[in-house]
Amino acid sequence: MTNAAVGMAALVTGASSGIGLATTKLLLKNNYQVFGISRRGTVPGLENDQFTGVAIDLSQPDKIDAQIGAILKQCQFDCFIHAAGNGQFGSIEQFSVSQIDAAIRLNLTSALVLSRSIVPLFRRRKQGRMIFIGSESSLSAGRKGALYSAAKFGLRGFCQALREDCASDGINVSLINPGLVRSPFFDRLAFSPAANSENAITVEDIAEVILQLLQSSPDIVFDEINISPRVKSLIFSGSQTGNNR
Template sequence: MRTALVTGASSGIGLAICQHLLQQDWHITGLARDFSKAGSLTAKPCFTSVPIDLADLEQLPDRLTQLIKSIPSINAVIFCAGKGQFGSIEEFSYPQIHDLMAINFTGQAYLARAVIPKMKRAKHGDLVFMGSEAALNGSRKGSLYCASKFALRGFAQALRDECAKSGIRVSIINPGMV
């Protein structure tokens, strides 16, 4: 059975991807802060919910290390966690800047860092990052959101080159507004 980790699994694109992969007989480990809005997803026999806050950068490395060790094999990681927050730079508090970058980029990079060694040993895997069209052009009232998605796009592009000879495929999808 193929196994995928999906971040942002409790809503939006992440939830839709989980539902689709379950129909394709994948085993899913879903990561999200809160599964209360995920409906019947958490009752599915091939779905494991893991409450985790990818913006909690202090706790994240240890939590991810334990999680990756607990899963025998991982065929794919689909990075859907994200937060859309818009406004002029001066409208953001410093903690809001930190949190937006943590959830949209840094937490995703931490998870990639945690899972890649396992995938390299297996000589296969797919890393699929959910970016945004905001990663293609900056926009008014989007300075921080665009920056977080530009960072994710650059990270995925560089990671693709880093992983090219290891059997790990890296891709990024940049949808419009959802």
């Protein structure tokens, strides 16, 4: 593996917090130019000439096409990291139709709609890397996870098909499935990882894995990477409402 060459550019979703923010910071440290997508298009405290904030509300997929189209006309990037998402947990009957729709739009539909615009760009260039943040909930569903797992299982299936569709065009598609990650994802949920370092992955851990993928040979593909804390332990408290990753 080698350090990122000056001039490499990445498009990162969820860039204002959690895994997306940690990835943005690490890529900037490694000489990447980063176009960071978030709802507001700003990252408080992040001042770097190599960073460009992009305001796109990924919970509104019908508006993504026009917004991402404008970005693609203005910039070229070599890799796409989709880290945006949120968690909604509870029995399925607890969710309204609008809540179900909103969760699927953000956690699944946004990835499809963004890819719809990005894949043709990479096909024309015969190269590109696409990295999606999934979840251990896409491997094995648990109690109260029907809605979240539905989206993440869907994302996993999408990545598998996209990988097959794009391989001959020089596009590498990878899915990272983290277990418990210590991040704002849990801020408004009824549970969170226990306090010890062995009970949760850090967002910096995931960012390091993403960087390793970007620095690996373009001739090999890491289909899926599953990452878990050594000891899984949860703390339960409060009421569940959901939160962004």
